[in-house]
Amino acid sequence: MPPSAPTVETFNLTYTFPDHSTGVNDISLSLPARSRTLLIGANGAGKTTLLRLLAGKRLAPHGSIRVSGVDPFTDGLEGVTYLGLEWVLNAIVRTDIGVAELLRSVGGDVYPDRRDELVSVLDIDVDNWRMHAVSDGERRRVQLAMGLIRPWTVLLLDEITVDLDVWSRAQFLGWLRRETEIRECTIVYATHILDNLAGWPTHLVHMHLGAVKGWGPTQEMMKEIDKEEEDNKDGGDLGLVKGEQRGNSKLGQLVLRWLRHDLRERGPRSKRGPEGRSYITGGLGGYGLESKDGKHSGAPGLKEERDYLI
Numbered sequence: 001m002p003p004s005a006p007t008v009e010t011f012n013l014t015y016t017f018p019d020h021s022t023g024v025n026d027i028s029l030s031l032p033a034r035s036r037t038l039l040i041g042a043n044g045a046g047k048t049t050l051l052r053l054l055a056g057k058r059l060a061p062h063g064s065i066r067v068s069g070v071d072p073f074t075d076g077l078e079g080v081t082y083l084g085l086e087w088v089l090n091a092i093v094r095t096d097i098g099v100a101e102l103l104r105s106v107g108g109d110v111y112p113d114r115r116d117e118l119v120s121v122l123d124i125d126v127d128n129w130r131m132h133a134v135s136d137g138e139r140r141r142v143q144l145a146m147g148l149i150r151p152w153t154v155l156l157l158d159e160i161t162v163d164l165d166v167w168s169r170a171q172f173l174g175w176l177r178r179e180t181e182i183r184e185c186t187i188v189y190a191t192h193i194l195d196n197l198a199g200w201p202t203h204l205v206h207m208h209l210g211a212v213k214g215w216g217p218t219q220e221m222m223k224e225i226d227k228e229e230e231d232n233k234d235g236g237d238l239g240l241v242k243g244e245q246r247g248n249s250k251l252g253q254l255v256l257r258w259l260r261h262d263l264r265e266r267g268p269r270s271k272r273g274p275e276g277r278s279y280i281t282g283g284l285g286g287y288g289l290e291s292k293d294g295k296h297s298g299a300p301g302l303k304e305e306r307d308y309l310i
């Protein structure tokens with residue numbers, strides 16, 4: 001990979017699984033060097049598929065992906081680090097092995113400054129922790145350190161911070177941010193957890209049913225929610241009352257809005273339930289029930305779609 005700035009671009013990227021279901025559909029993105037992009041979308045929106053394609057874990061059509069201006073699958077994926085589920089499930093991190101040894105095995109001695117920095121940021125006890133006898137969150141912290149010691153140029157992160165406590169996650173996100181400020185590197189991060197992310201992403205990508213519905217610099221994307229605040233509607237378009245809105249960050253409000261619209265647009269998953277009864281999902285889950293004769297039995301206390309908060 002050339003030493004130029006690590007831009008990430010896709011050109012009409014489409015991927016269909018062997019069973020003919022759509023993974024991603026006609027995605028064109030141009031993420032600038034040193035950007036920190038969040039992939040946002042409901043479960044099944046295509047975030048993991050996109051990240052795996054960018055990482056070369058799935059074969060993208062020739063010419064549909066460029067990293068630093070070149071086809072990474074022709075010219076090499078060196079510098080691209082993908083941290084996702086399969087990496088997290090690696091069995092070695094559950095064996096009776098010390099942290100120091102593990103970090104050494106992934107190049108800790110070659111990059112001692114980065115190793116020590118990550119150990120400090122992720123609050124890892126190098127001397128005493130053995131991997132078969134740590135908590136899930138502690139294990140995850142060691143895994144993050146292992147995956148990030150080698151200086152990557154493009155980091156593709158599929159939500160793997162779920163086990164971190166709020167403080168550790170904030171420290172970690174701060175470290176990632178600093179990386180993009182002091183080194184030539186770029187991050188694409190798929191997450192549902194928006195805590196401590198206000199001000200973190202430089203770009204947002206809104207995915208739905210395998211497609212990108214919108215993307216761009218965060219400030220541009222936020223205008224949508226700024227406008228809603230200006231309009232000052234009761235509960236806006238989220239179906240939430242005012243007080244509930246206030247509890248969310250602006251980013252949280254924007255994402256709630258997107259996901260609510262996406263679920264409405266997608267519509268019900270299935271009309272048939274057990275025993276011939278059909279679910280009235282209204283795009284928001286199967287809370288209401290309709291009996292065979294069409295009479296609405298409903299979930300206790302829930303009568304209208306507005307009642308089903310996401």
Ligand SMILES: Nc1ncnc2c1ncn2[C@@H]1O[C@H](COP(=O)(O)OP(=O)(O)OP(=O)(O)O)[C@@H](O)[C@H]1O
Pocket residue numbers: 017018019021022023041042043044045046047048049050
């Ligand atoms: N191996 C597979 N074979 C067929 N279809 C798949 C496969 N993996 C994923 N899909 C489908 O592709 C779509 C996108 O899945 P993907 O895992 O990319 O979503 P996601 O946005 O990462 O979701 P989540 O937020 O739940 O992790 C889904 O509809 C899913 O059912």
